[in-house]
Amino acid sequence: MPLHIIACVKQVPDPEAPASAFRVDEAAKKVVAAAGVTPVISQFDALAVEAALRIKDAAGDAKITVISLGPETARDVVKHSLAMGADEGVLLTDSAFDGDSYTTALALSKAIEKIGDYNLVLCGRQATDWDAGVVGYGIAEMLGIPSVSLAKSVTVQGDKVVVERVLMEGYDTIEAPLPALVTVSNELGEPRYPKLQQIMMAARKQVTIWGAGDLGLDASKVGAGAVRLNLERLFQPVSEVECEIVEGETPDEIATKLAQRLREQKII
Amino acid sequence: MANGILVAAEVSGGAVASITLEVLGAARRLADQMGKPAQAALVGSGVEGLAKELIAHGADQVFVVDEPALAKYSCDGFVAAMEKVNAAASPDAILMGQSDMGRDLGPRLAFRLGSVSAMDCLNVTGEGGKVIAERPCYGGNARATYSFNTSPAVISIRSKAQEPVARDDSRQGQVTKVDAGIDASAIRDKLVGHQEVAEEGIRLEDADVIVAGGRGIGSAEGFSVLEELARALGGAVGATRAACDNGWRPVSEQIGLTGKIVGPTLYFAVGISGASQHMAGCTGAKNIVAINKDPEAIVFKSSRFGIVDDYKKVLPALVEACRKLKA
Numbered sequence: 192m193p194l195h196i197i198a199c200v201k202q203v204p205d206p207e208a209p210a211s212a213f214r215v216d217e218a219a220k221k222v223v224a225a226a227g228v229t230p231v232i233s234q235f236d237a238l239a240v241e242a243a244l245r246i247k248d249a250a251g252d253a254k255i256t257v258i259s260l261g262p263e264t265a266r267d268v269v270k271h272s273l274a275m276g277a278d279e280g281v282l283l284t285d286s287a288f289d290g291d292s293y294t295t296a297l298a299l300s301k302a303i304e305k306i307g308d309y310n311l312v313l314c315g316r317q318a319t320d321w322d323a324g325v326v327g328y329g330i331a332e333m334l335g336i337p338s339v340s341l342a343k344s345v346t347v348q349g350d351k352v353v354v355e356r357v358l359m360e361g362y363d364t365i366e367a368p369l370p371a372l373v374t375v376s377n378e379l380g381e382p383r384y385p386k387l388q389q390i391m392m393a394a395r396k397q398v399t400i401w402g403a404g405d406l407g408l409d410a411s412k413v414g415a416g417a418v419r420l421n422l423e424r425l426f427q428p429v430s431e432v433e434c435e436i437v438e439g440e441t442p443d444e445i446a447t448k449l450a451q452r453l454r455e456q457k458i459i
Numbered sequence: 460m461a462n463g464i465l466v467a468a469e470v471s472g473g474a475v476a477s478i479t480l481e482v483l484g485a486a487r488r489l490a491d492q493m494g495k496p497a498q499a500a501l502v503g504s505g506v507e508g509l510a511k512e513l514i515a516h517g518a519d520q521v522f523v524v525d526e527p528a529l530a531k532y533s534c535d536g537f538v539a540a541m542e543k544v545n546a547a548a549s550p551d552a553i554l555m556g557q558s559d560m561g562r563d564l565g566p567r568l569a570f571r572l573g574s575v576s577a578m579d580c581l582n583v584t585g586e587g588g589k590v591i592a593e594r595p596c597y598g599g600n601a602r603a604t605y606s607f608n609t610s611p612a613v614i615s616i617r618s619k620a621q622e623p624v625a626r627d628d629s630r631q632g633q634v635t636k637v638d639a640g641i642d643a644s645a646i647r648d649k650l651v652g653h654q655e656v657a658e659e660g661i662r663l664e665d666a667d668v669i670v671a672g673g674r675g676i677g678s679a680e681g682f683s684v685l686e687e688l689a690r691a692l693g694g695a696v697g698a699t700r701a702a703c704d705n706g707w708r709p710v711s712e713q714i715g716l717t718g719k720i721v722g723p724t725l726y727f728a729v730g731i732s733g734a735s736q737h738m739a740g741c742t743g744a745k746n747i748v749a750i751n752k753d754p755e756a757i758v759f760k761s762s763r764f765g766i767v768d769d770y771k772k773v774l775p776a777l778v779e780a781c782r783k784l785k786a
Contacts, residue, residue, distance in 0.1 A: 204597075206597075206598050206735075206736060207736075210600060210733070210734060210735050210757055211757070213597065213600045213601075213735075215601050222597060222601065234717075291575070292575065293570075293575060296570070319598060319716075320596070320597060321596045321597070321603075322579065322594075322595070322596050322597070322598065322716070323577075323578060323596075324562065324566065324578050324579070325565075325566035325569070325570075325575075325576055325578060327566075328566035328567040328569075328570060329566065329570045331567065332567055332570035332571055333570070337534070337535060337647035337648050338534055338567060338648070339534070339648050340534075340562070340563045341562075341563075353651075358559045359558070359559055359664065359719075360655060360656055360662075361653065361654045361655040361656040362653075362654050362656075363650055363652065363653050363654075364650070364651050364652030364653070364654075365648050365649065365650055365651065366648075366649050366651050367647050367648045367649070368647055371647075376717075377717040378710065418608060419574065419575035419607065419608050419609045420575045420577060420605050420607060420608070421605060421606045421607070421608060422603055422604075422605060423591065423603075423604045423605060423606050424603065424604040425596075425601055425602070425603050426601065426602055427600065427601055427602075428595075428601075428602050430760050430761045432747075432761060432762065432763050433763075434749070434759045434760065434762045434763065434764065434765045435763065435764050435765070436759075436764075436765045436766070436767060437764055437765065437766050438767075441776075442768070442772040442773045442775075442776040443776045443779075443780075445766055445768065445773055445776070446773055446776035446777040446779070446780040447776075447780045449748070449764060449766060449777060449780070450777065450780035450781055450783075450784050451784075452764060453725070453746075453748075453764070454784055456746075458724060458725050458745075458746050459668070459692060459725060459781065459784065459785075
C-alpha cells in the first residue's frame with residue numbers, strides 16, 4: 192500500500208491585500224470582504240500540501256487527499272491543491288459547521304475517519320485569518336494520534352514521521368509513529384506554483400462534497416450550538432500614537448534633532 | 460468548583476523562563492480581580508527547587524510534577540502531566556507563554572480537557588466572574604476578545620505583552636507534589652535531535668533597540684548603515700519578510716507574523732511600508748521611529764517619530780548624532 196497523506200486547507204481573505212482595504216463590521220463581528228480581493232488558500236496550508244508533495248516525490252508513490260471546510264467558494268482552494276498535485280479533494284460545506292474551532296476540528300476528524308486508511312495528516316501551523324493555530328491539535332486529539340507542530344521539514348521513514356520542529360532558536364528533530372498529524376511552518380520553503388496543464392487537469396476533477404449528515408454528525412450538536420469560545424468583540428485597534436515628523440534643512444539637522452528628541456524623551 | 464488561575468510554568472536552562480514570570484504577572488492580576496488564588500504547575504525533571512521562585516513571583520500554590528520522563532518537553536508527556544495537575548488544581552483558567560512549549564501544549568491540552576484555547580493573547584481580564592482574553596487576528600489588522608463557555612479556559616500570552624510582578628522572597632505559598640506516573644515509552648512524539656542556531660550579537664527578543672529594514676533598503680549592502688546604527692545604540696538588526704525573501708538578511712532576523720515577535724524600547728522601521736504582516740511582530744515596541752521616503756506609508760500611523768526622507772541620506776547622519784550622544 193502506498194502512503195496516504197491527508198492535507199487540510201482553508202480559504203482565507205488574501206493577507207497581501209493592502210491594509211487600507213481591511214474593514215471590520217463590529218456589529219456583525221465579522222471582517223468585511225474587500226471588493227476585488229480574491230480569497231486564497233491560507234499560506235501555511237499551501238505549505239502543508241507542498242510538504243505532502245515532497246514526501247510523495249521522495250517515496251515515488253503516495254496518494255494525497257485534500258480536505259477543506261468552508262463555504263461553496265472554498266472549492267477553489269481544493270482545486271488549487273489538486274492543481275499543485277494532490278490526487279483527490281473533499282469539501283465539507285454545511286451551515287451546521289458555522290461554529291468555532293471545536294466544530295471545525297470535529298468535522299475534519301470525522302471526514303478523515305470516513306476517508307480512512309491514512310498514514311499522515313498535514314495542516315498549516317495556523318490559518319492567516321484568525322491566526323488561532325489550534326484546529327490541527329483538535330484533529331489529532333479527536334483521532335487519538337500523536338501531533339508534532341511547526342515543521343520546517345517532514346519526512347516519512349518506514350513506519351514513522353520525522354519532523355524538524357522550528358524553535359525560537361534552532362530546531363528539534365522529533366519522531367512519531369504513523370499515523371500522526373504534523374503542522375507545517377513557513378520555514379518549509381515555498382509552495383510549488385501550479386502549471387497551466389495541471390490547472391486544466393484539476394478543473395476536470397470531481398470534488399466530493401460532504402455535509403454534517405454525511406459525517407454522522409447531529410447538526411444541533413455542532414456549529415452554533417456547540418460553541419466553546421465566544422467571540423465577544425471584533426475591532427480594529429486604533430493606534431494612540433501621534434507621529435511627530437522631524438524635519439530640517441539638511442540630513443545632519445534632521446538626524447541631530449531626532450537624536451535630541453529621543454534623548455529628551457529618555458528613549459536613548 | 461473552579462479554584463484559581465493556573466500557570467503552566469516553563470523551565471529553561473535550569474531556571475524559570477522569563478516568559479513564565481510575565482505570565483505569572485498576568486495570572487496574579489487576573490486571580491486578584493476574580494478573588495481566587497494564583498496557582499502554578501511546575502512540570503519537568505529535577506525542577507522541584509524552582510517552586511520557591513514561582514512563589515516569589517506571585518504564585519500562592521505550586522503543583523510540582525517532577526519525573527524523569529519529563530526532562531524534555533514532549534506534547535504527549537506534558538499534556539498528560541498537565542491533565543493530572545488540572546485534576547488536582549481544578550482551575551478556572553490555565554495560562555502559559557506563547558513559546559516553543561506553550562503554543563504546542565495549549566491547544567492539545569484544551570481539547571484533552573474538553574475545553575478550548577485562545578492563543579497568543581495580549582491581555583486577560585476577569586469581568587463579572589468571566590475570564591476575557593484579547594488577541595490579535597487577521598495578521599494584526601484586528602483584535603478579538605473572547606469569553607469561554609467551557610472550563611478551564613486555556614490561554615497563551617505573547618511574550619513582552621505582560622509585566623511580571625516584583626520579586627518578593629518573603630511571599631509564602633504552598634507546594635503540592637503531584638504524581639503523574641508518566642511512562643517514557645508512552646510518549647509518542649520523541650525528541651531525537653536538537654540543533655541550536657547560534658545568533659551573533661544580541662538576541663532580537665532581548666534587544667532594547669532594534670534597527671529593522673524592509674524592501675526600501677534595496678540591497679544586502681544597504682543594510683550596513685543599519686548595522687552601524689544598531690552598533691552605535693547597542694541594539695540588533697531586524698528585517699521584514701521581503702528583505703529576507705530577497706536574501707538580503709538571514710531568516711533568523713525576520714520580524715513579523717511569520718518571524719519573531721519583539722518588544723524593544725526603541726524600534727527603527729527603515730524603508731518599511733508597515734504591512735500588517737510585519738507590524739504584527741513589533742506591536743510590543745514602546746517607541747517606533749519610521750524612516751521612509753513615502754509620506755503616505757502606513758508605518759507612520761504606528762510611529763512616535765517619523766522622518767520623510769531617503770534613509771541613505773539620513774541614517775549616516777543619525778549614526779554620527781547617536782555616537783555623539785552616547786560619547
